[in-house]
Amino acid sequence: MPNAASIEIPIIDLTSNTDAILQKIRRACETVGLFYVTKHGIPEEVLSRCLAASADFFSLNDETKLALWQEDPPVSHVGYRPGRNSQVDPQGTPDLMEGLILQWEDLNAEAGSQNKWPVNVPNLRQATLHYYSHALELATVLLQLIAGAMGLEEDFLLKMASPTRNNSSRMRLLRYPGQSRDVIAAGSHSDFGLFTILLQQPGMEALQLAVPKTGWTFIPPIPGALVINLGDQTSILTNGVFRSPIHRVVSRRGPERHSIPLFVMADADVVLQPTPAFVTPERPSQYEMKSAGERVNDRTNASWVQSRRA
Ligand SMILES: O=C(O)CCC(=O)C(=O)O
Numbered sequence: 001m002p003n004a005a006s007i008e009i010p011i012i013d014l015t016s017n018t019d020a021i022l023q024k025i026r027r028a029c030e031t032v033g034l035f036y037v038t039k040h041g042i043p044e045e046v047l048s049r050c051l052a053a054s055a056d057f058f059s060l061n062d063e064t065k066l067a068l069w070q071e072d073p074p075v076s077h078v079g080y081r082p083g084r085n086s087q088v089d090p091q092g093t094p095d096l097m098e099g100l101i102l103q104w105e106d107l108n109a110e111a112g113s114q115n116k117w118p119v120n121v122p123n124l125r126q127a128t129l130h131y132y133s134h135a136l137e138l139a140t141v142l143l144q145l146i147a148g149a150m151g152l153e154e155d156f157l158l159k160m161a162s163p164t165r166n167n168s169s170r171m172r173l174l175r176y177p178g179q180s181r182d183v184i185a186a187g188s189h190s191d192f193g194l195f196t197i198l199l200q201q202p203g204m205e206a207l208q209l210a211v212p213k214t215g216w217t218f219i220p221p222i223p224g225a226l227v228i229n230l231g232d233q234t235s236i237l238t239n240g241v242f243r244s245p246i247h248r249v250v251s252r253r254g255p256e257r258h259s260i261p262l263f264v265m266a267d268a269d270v271v272l273q274p275t276p277a278f279v280t281p282e283r284p285s286q287y288e289m290k291s292a293g294e295r296v297n298d299r300t301n302a303s304w305v306q307s308r309r310a
């Protein structure tokens, strides 16, 4: 595997001056489509407890995990899938990670959970929903900052995706198996939503970004920081000015790795098209009008390896 190049990825302190934050976000979005955030308000133990509970879940035996099987979308959008059941790069090979997909639910709600929770890891629900609620608060802040970086009203994105009102966000607990040599464990892709908040296991370098003119670049975990990468929906809204970066996961020789992406998406019925501020005679709209739901479905269907359940 070729050596990855290196490039400076912005690290944005969310307690710094707002104008400086907006400028840094804008520059990051126009160039690499990805940045780190620090001082984001989520305590480190919330991050580490969520990763630990996720690891406990994946250490259950296959039979217990398979009982939480996720039916193919659109029947279900939550549940468990073993490795080699998705392929985000249609030209690539099946992705190696196993995953438990969750949607937001209120920690205090007694009934009505759509999520599939294992009985054997009692603290999984508490630990993941605790992180989920913090991450949705961060998403609300980022929706306003990214709209500001686009030069638009602060509530422009919030109006199409209020992550606490709608249920279009998804969280994926992921485990990549240990390897005896470096392998591509999740193929090249861009994310489908507005942006993704990625929590990576500390100390394990694996995520790679395709940087123009530079090539594949590792995005290593930084203790306490979260990775924010833009998705296709924000790129469409800015007529391609903000980049939805191509990335992949290379599992290095060594033990298993855990990561937890939270996909923040526009509500399914929102019609996505470039906002007028980004359309000019020199840069006509590059995208056809489609609803956010249709676009996500197109991409999900393309990346789904046919159900392998017996
Ligand atoms: O595991 C990671 O670091 C990234 C996962 C990812 O790109 C995805 O789930 O879309």
Ligand SMILES: [Fe+2]
Pocket: 189, 190, 191, 247
């Ligand atoms: Fe991704």
